[in-house]
Amino acid sequence: MRGALAAVALAVVMGAQTAPATIVVTSPALRADQPIPRDYTADGRNWSPPLGWSGVPAGAKSIAVVCEDPDAGNPPPFVHWVIYNIPSSATGVPENIPFEPGAPMPAQMAGAIQGLSGFRRPFYRGPAPPPGKPHHYHFVVYALDGSVDLKPGLTRAELLDAIKGHIVGQGELVATYERKPA
Amino acid sequence: MTFISRRDLLKRAGLAAALPVAHPFQGHDAHSPAPVTERPPETPALQPQREPLEHLTAAESDVLDAVVARLIPTDEHGPGAREARAARYIDRALGGALASSRQAYAAGLAALDRYARSSRGAAFAQLSPTDQDSVLIDVETGTATGFTGSSAAFFNLVRTHTWQGTFGDPYYGGNANFVGWDLIGYPGIRTVVTAEDQKRLERHELKPNHKSAYDTDMFNKATASAAPRGGDHAD
Numbered sequence: 001m002r003g004a005l006a007a008v009a010l011a012v013v014m015g016a017q018t019a020p021a022t023i024v025v026t027s028p029a030l031r032a033d034q035p036i037p038r039d040y041t042a043d044g045r046n047w048s049p050p051l052g053w054s055g056v057p058a059g060a061k062s063i064a065v066v067c068e069d070p071d072a073g074n075p076p077p078f079v080h081w082v083i084y085n086i087p088s089s090a091t092g093v094p095e096n097i098p099f100e101p102g103a104p105m106p107a108q109m110a111g112a113i114q115g116l117s118g119f120r121r122p123f124y125r126g127p128a129p130p131p132g133k134p135h136h137y138h139f140v141v142y143a144l145d146g147s148v149d150l151k152p153g154l155t156r157a158e159l160l161d162a163i164k165g166h167i168v169g170q171g172e173l174v175a176t177y178e179r180k181p182a
Numbered sequence: 183m184t185f186i187s188r189r190d191l192l193k194r195a196g197l198a199a200a201l202p203v204a205h206p207f208q209g210h211d212a213h214s215p216a217p218v219t220e221r222p223p224e225t226p227a228l229q230p231q232r233e234p235l236e237h238l239t240a241a242e243s244d245v246l247d248a249v250v251a252r253l254i255p256t257d258e259h260g261p262g263a264r265e266a267r268a269a270r271y272i273d274r275a276l277g278g279a280l281a282s283s284r285q286a287y288a289a290g291l292a293a294l295d296r297y298a299r300s301s302r303g304a305a306f307a308q309l310s311p312t313d314q315d316s317v318l319i320d321v322e323t324g325t326a327t328g329f330t331g332s333s334a335a336f337f338n339l340v341r342t343h344t345w346q347g348t349f350g351d352p353y354y355g356g357n358a359n360f361v362g363w364d365l366i367g368y369p370g371i372r373t374v375v376t377a378e379d380q381k382r383l384e385r386h387e388l389k390p391n392h393k394s395a396y397d398t399d400m401f402n403k404a405t406a407s408a409a410p411r412g413g414d415h416a417d
Contacts, residue, residue, distance in 0.1 A: 042325040044301055046316055099316070119323045128325035182327070 023171030025141050026052045029095065030175045036137060040095075041177055042128035048081060052092035053141050057168045060088040061146035064163065066156050069127070071135040073118060079156040080137065081124040082115030088143065099123035115154040122153065127177035134178035143169030237276040237284065243269060245291045248307040250344045252314045261361040268347030271356030275343070283339060290336035293329040294321060300328075353394045360392045371395045 029037055029049050038044035051065065064084035068077035090108045105112045114122045129135040148166045235243055247269040254263035276284045298306035302313045320326040324334035347356030357363060363370060369383060370391035382388040395401045
């Protein structure tokens with residue numbers, strides 16, 4: 001009986017949590033389900049692409065962005081970019097976020113931190129899939145409430161673990177890239 | 183450098199400095215060590231002049247010199263691998279202890295330059311330092327295309343040899359003017375260390391002696407030739 005009551009209480013608590021709001025993710029450079037331009041890949045300049053977003057809930061305090069490829073990785077997804085602590089006032093990120101340690105972030109992103117990608121590097125590295133089929137790159141934007149203390153150097157898994165229960169908005173833009181056989 | 187923090191690199195290179203005679207090779211006149219003591223230490227490092235190459239082509243040397251300059255860059259800590267003539271060390275060693283890497287250098291340097299042109303639109307040596315670093319990150323992480331095998335293997339090869347050429351004994355053609363040893367505060371090879379020397383070392387006051395191991399009689403000049411020109415040990 002006591003167990004049943006506890007289960008009901010837990011269900012009530014979980015039910016009280018509202019589903020994350022939907023964030024619309026856009027880009028002046030990327031198109032949904034279309035190939036990523038070369039400049040944002042390892043075949044080009046390997047710049048991080050520009051992103052924009054709307055629909056961030058008023059209560060959000062910060063933004064996190066992850067770029068992941070579920071068509072690669074062991075286990076999937078392979079992670080190309082992790083960046084967080086972006087002020088919630090930002091409505092996007094410009095292209096070519098610096099990879100040099102200590103390089104200043106763009107003003108609207110002051111305080112943002114880049115976490116570790118699947119390359120074990122704290123910056124964006126673009127698509128470089130093995131030839132054979134197009135891969136899908138998910139640029140996922142998370143809006144977070146104010147109670148998350150995110151330390152530098154987090155991987156995607158560590159970030160997602162840390163922000164569990166603190167996501168108040170979420171959305172993604174999916175683009176593709178394929179390398180042809182040499 | 184960006185993807186290799188200089189501090190981390192120097193920590194790892196400390197061992198190389200402590201083993202300065204570990205890579206003997208042929209191709210360098212054992213009786214004519216590199217002119218490493220002609221310039222007083224306070225003289226600012228000069229841009230290297232084109233020297234006669236022993237094994238690399240001029241085009242390969244240009245790419246390699248640009249690469250080593252980014253792996254250990256000149257910065258607020260002092261001169262880097264370019265000033266240490268790490269590329270000269272590699273060029274000479276490719277005729278001796280590193281001879282087995284000659285083909286890897288020919289293929290790897292050509293592939294690196296092709297990749298720089300195709301991805302960033304210019305020869306590697308002509309790119310900005312930021313773009314050079316970005317290219318090297320791709321090579322290091324194995325995402326650069328056009329290499330035989332993984333580009334990461336070639337990166338590791340060049341990085342290792344750059345450490346040798348920067349922090350090894352100047353006798354082998356690198357570490358010119360002892361810039362590598364000065365960079366990590368290595369005071370030089372000493373056959374006698376007094377208690378006072380030890381105290382000075384701990385206070386970081388021990389003056390570098392700027393001497394090659396082969397400046398002392400107890401070390402033989404090393405060769406790796408088929409017909410050694412003297413000396414009864416090779417390291």
